[in-house]
Amino acid sequence: MGEHTPDRIAVRGLTAHAHHGVHAVEREQGQTFRVDAVLELDTAPAAAGDELARTVDYAELAQRLHGVLTGDPVDLLETLAQRLADVCLADPLVDAVDITVHKPQADLGVPFDDVTVSIRREKRA
Template sequence: MTADRIALTGLRVRGNHGVFDFERRDGQDFVIDVVLELDLTPAAKSDDVTDTVHYGELAGRLAEVVAGDPVNLIETLAQRLADVCLADPRVRAATVTVHKPQAPIPLEFADVAVIIRRERT
């Protein structure tokens, strides 16, 4: 197992996820962090982007999921994002954090987040 990682943090995308009608109607910003675990040795040796996960393309695919079909729970959204990360066979594991900083909580708070880690089986 390698300790190599690629991290993409702070990806802000508007989505319409939530259990309340107004969340699905009005939408809100979600902030996504992902950490991919994979062997970066081939990319380091070749200096070729095709030997690694292209994080710009990954960001685009993640954004499509967040902006796409609404779900009730950010747990479900996090799983969909993990599935995108694990679609690349080089990725051994992915940790996904979905932040919902405008969650409908009637108290002052800094953030609500769900964090999941999924491994290739």
């Protein structure tokens, strides 16, 4: 018997102008950042009762993620990703989360499409 594939709720492409980065010009001018959050949880209770209270309100979650994205600047995308994951895992219904942070306007000195940092975090039992 294979393991049950977890249900997922995804918010992709959440976008904000923010000031994360190591370099002074990044802190001063800021740039566009995007976030993808994929939550793992059991949606069956919500589906059975058709009740929002028994699942994740993704509109509310998006507001909280946006608040982190536009909040206190950090040097590293890794730090930002962890803060975003922590917000998701704070919801008691979320078992695990995959976060990807995009920094498409980073200055690499060469042409590129995107820079991303992706992390997966699971709730500790």
